[in-house]
Amino acid sequence: MGAIILMVVGLLGIVYGFLSAPGTPEEAMEIIAASSHEDHGAETHVVKHEEAVTAHHGEEAHEVHATGHDKEHAHHVFSQLQNKPWAALYVAAFFFMMISLGTLAFYAINRAAQAGWSPVLFRVMEGITAYLLPGAVLMIVIWVVANLGDHHLFIWTNKEVVDSDHLLQGKSSYLNMTAFIIRAVVYIGGWVAYRQISRKFSIAQDTAEDDSYFKKNFRASAIFLVFFLVTESMMSWDWIMSVEPHWFSTLFGWYVFASMFVSGITMIAIVTLYLKSKGYLEYVNDSHIHDLGKFMFGISIFWTYLWFSQFMLYWYSNIPEEVGYFVQRIRDYQLPFFGMIALNFLFPLLILMNSDFKRKSWFIIMTGCIILFGHYLDIYNMIMPSTVGDQWFIGIPEIASILFFLGLFILVVFTALTKVPLLAKRNPFIEESKHFHY
Amino acid sequence: MSNKIIQAIYNDDDVLMAAVKKIKAKELHIEEIFTPFPVHGLDKAMGLPHTRIAVAAFIYGCIGLAVASSLMGYIMIADWPQDIGGKPSFSFLTNLPAFVPIMFELTVFFGAHLMVITFYMRSRLWPFKEAENPDVRTTDDHFLMEIAVDNNESELTALLEETGAVEVIVTEKH
Numbered sequence: 001m002g003a004i005i006l007m008v009v010g011l012l013g014i015v016y017g018f019l020s021a022p023g024t025p026e027e028a029m030e031i032i033a034a035s036s037h038e039d040h041g042a043e044t045h046v047v048k049h050e051e052a053v054t055a056h057h058g059e060e061a062h063e064v065h066a067t068g069h070d071k072e073h074a075h076h077v078f079s080q081l082q083n084k085p086w087a088a089l090y091v092a093a094f095f096f097m098m099i100s101l102g103t104l105a106f107y108a109i110n111r112a113a114q115a116g117w118s119p120v121l122f123r124v125m126e127g128i129t130a131y132l133l134p135g136a137v138l139m140i141v142i143w144v145v146a147n148l149g150d151h152h153l154f155i156w157t158n159k160e161v162v163d164s165d166h167l168l169q170g171k172s173s174y175l176n177m178t179a180f181i182i183r184a185v186v187y188i189g190g191w192v193a194y195r196q197i198s199r200k201f202s203i204a205q206d207t208a209e210d211d212s213y214f215k216k217n218f219r220a221s222a223i224f225l226v227f228f229l230v231t232e233s234m235m236s237w238d239w240i241m242s243v244e245p246h247w248f249s250t251l252f253g254w255y256v257f258a259s260m261f262v263s264g265i266t267m268i269a270i271v272t273l274y275l276k277s278k279g280y281l282e283y284v285n286d287s288h289i290h291d292l293g294k295f296m297f298g299i300s301i302f303w304t305y306l307w308f309s310q311f312m313l314y315w316y317s318n319i320p321e322e323v324g325y326f327v328q329r330i331r332d333y334q335l336p337f338f339g340m341i342a343l344n345f346l347f348p349l350l351i352l353m354n355s356d357f358k359r360k361s362w363f364i365i366m367t368g369c370i371i372l373f374g375h376y377l378d379i380y381n382m383i384m385p386s387t388v389g390d391q392w393f394i395g396i397p398e399i400a401s402i403l404f405f406l407g408l409f410i411l412v413v414f415t416a417l418t419k420v421p422l423l424a425k426r427n428p429f430i431e432e433s434k435h436f437h438y
Numbered sequence: 439m440s441n442k443i444i445q446a447i448y449n450d451d452d453v454l455m456a457a458v459k460k461i462k463a464k465e466l467h468i469e470e471i472f473t474p475f476p477v478h479g480l481d482k483a484m485g486l487p488h489t490r491i492a493v494a495a496f497i498y499g500c501i502g503l504a505v506a507s508s509l510m511g512y513i514m515i516a517d518w519p520q521d522i523g524g525k526p527s528f529s530f531l532t533n534l535p536a537f538v539p540i541m542f543e544l545t546v547f548f549g550a551h552l553m554v555i556t557f558y559m560r561s562r563l564w565p566f567k568e569a570e571n572p573d574v575r576t577t578d579d580h581f582l583m584e585i586a587v588d589n590n591e592s593e594l595t596a597l598l599e600e601t602g603a604v605e606v607i608v609t610e611k612h
Contacts, residue, residue: 312535316523355492 102264
């Protein structure tokens with residue numbers, strides 16, 4: 001039975017991968033290449049244009065460039081436009097890595113809590129976390145390449161900038177390329193190590209005589225969660241917050257965590273429903289979907305709580321070096337900034353409040369897609385204002401980057417899903433999970 | 439039409455659940471069940487209609503939100519314009535972040551209190567009210583099921599005893 005499921009799912013996954021992956025990555029790469037050529041054309045044009053009319057333009061964003069006369073402003077816009085495809089790629093790379101990481105956290109919590117409802121979904125979660133290694137490594141590679149050479153996505157990697165900035169010199173023992181890469185290796189190494197160990201135990205438990213692998217998995221998950229909560233916070237400073245190296249927020253780690261957690265849970269629901277619609281996961285009933293829906297609802301509210309807690313304190317205190325972060329986002333990014341709150345808070349609040357809606361597959365899929373888009377915008381709002389300033393536009397580079405990483409994500413996740421049976425059959429809680437009924 | 443009712447007493451919630459399912463399968467109407475604690479799934483087994491408290495809660499929350507918005511709009515903007523956080527805009531919308539915590543709290547406050555009051559009114563409960571449960575043991579460790587008798591006293595008694603009732607009493611409704 002397991003073998004049949006395995007084979008059919010395998011076929012499905014491969015077909016699905018072939019359909020989506022070769023189409024999107026190549027297409028995406030072509031589009032990305034083409035659009036950076038276009039950008040070149042546009043850049044020179046904009047530079048000329050800017051030189052002509054720049055008298056009217058106020059100086060933007062980066063304090064380091066703020067000594068503006070015309071040429072410097074033109075150079076600034078030029079570097080922003082040069083940053084744009086890199087930033088687009090980085091946002092998409094981070095977004096899909098984050099989904100996988102959020103799923104890993106959810107999985108570890110379920111393991112550590114010895115949850116009885118979720119074991120039928122474990123294999124789905126393990127499939128999604130398979131993307132963590134390629135996703136995170138690819139993201140770091142993009143980061144390193146984007147900060148080498150002339151263009152600096154993260155301005156603290158630019159030596160000239162640091163030399164002229166006293167505050168950045170003070171932070172340079174933490175914010176430097178070598179330390180950054182070492183930390184990234186530690187974070188990713190730790191997460192992936194847990195993921196592989198837990199996956200190994202999980203598969204070994206299928207054929208085990210006793211529950212020892214289950215217990216080992218419990219211990220590994222508890223240790224991982226401690227490691228994760230520290231490294232996740234530091235990861236958010238390194239990979240996102242340092243894009244604006246003068247600004248800092250003490251709850252930024254939690255805020256990013258809420259975003260990745262809700263995205264991860266949403267992705268679990270979407271993948272589960274997809275597999276279910278293809279006839280697998282026969283033990284997943286609408287109570288499981290209902291519970292995932294409740295998590296989507298609850299963590300969306302949690303995200304809003306953290307977003308607002310961060311925003312309100314800065315808004316209230318109105319200290320220039322702190323509030324500048326939000327001033328820029330509200331002035332230049334009005335639509336994505338407020339649109340994101342509508343998508344990530346108001347929409348799930350009103351739609352997922354009804355208990356019956358959370359049991360309807362098409363409803364969860366639709367709401368899930370909107371929540372995922374909302375959290376893409378969330379990451380977009382964290383990275384873009386600091387890298388491309390007011391030159392933002394969701395165009396071909398952004399969409400192509402999303403498609404590329406979506407293709408890769410689907411390929412990796414569904415390949416991983418085909419490798420083992422979709423039911424963790426020897427899990428001590430599997431019977432409870434099969435009969436889970438709310 | 440007699441006013442007689444039959445009371446079956448159980449001492450285990452699993453036995454009670456099985457009995458309820460058996461009786462519902464015979465298409466008999468259960469008047470009421472008294473339990474010392476909430477029994478999960480009992481309402482569904484009894485075929486009670488879905489609660490509408492969720493709809494009421496949503497409406498109460500909206501009332502709370504409206505009250506908070508108008509309250510803050512009046513006291514902070516209209517009646518005595520305040521300079522909030524060094525931003526003298528004197529507009530409701532640009533000062534909204536300062537009002538959000540109050541709006542949230544009053545939404546929860548109205549939702550919670552009005553829901554409790556609604557529940558008490560709907561269940562006809564008020565302070566010093568005399569308890570309605572027919573047997574004091576239902577506040578301790580026994581479960582009591584009430585079924586109206588409709589010229590089928592003996593069959594009903596037999597059926598209830600078969601379902602595992604520890605006591606079956608036929609009495610007048612008061």
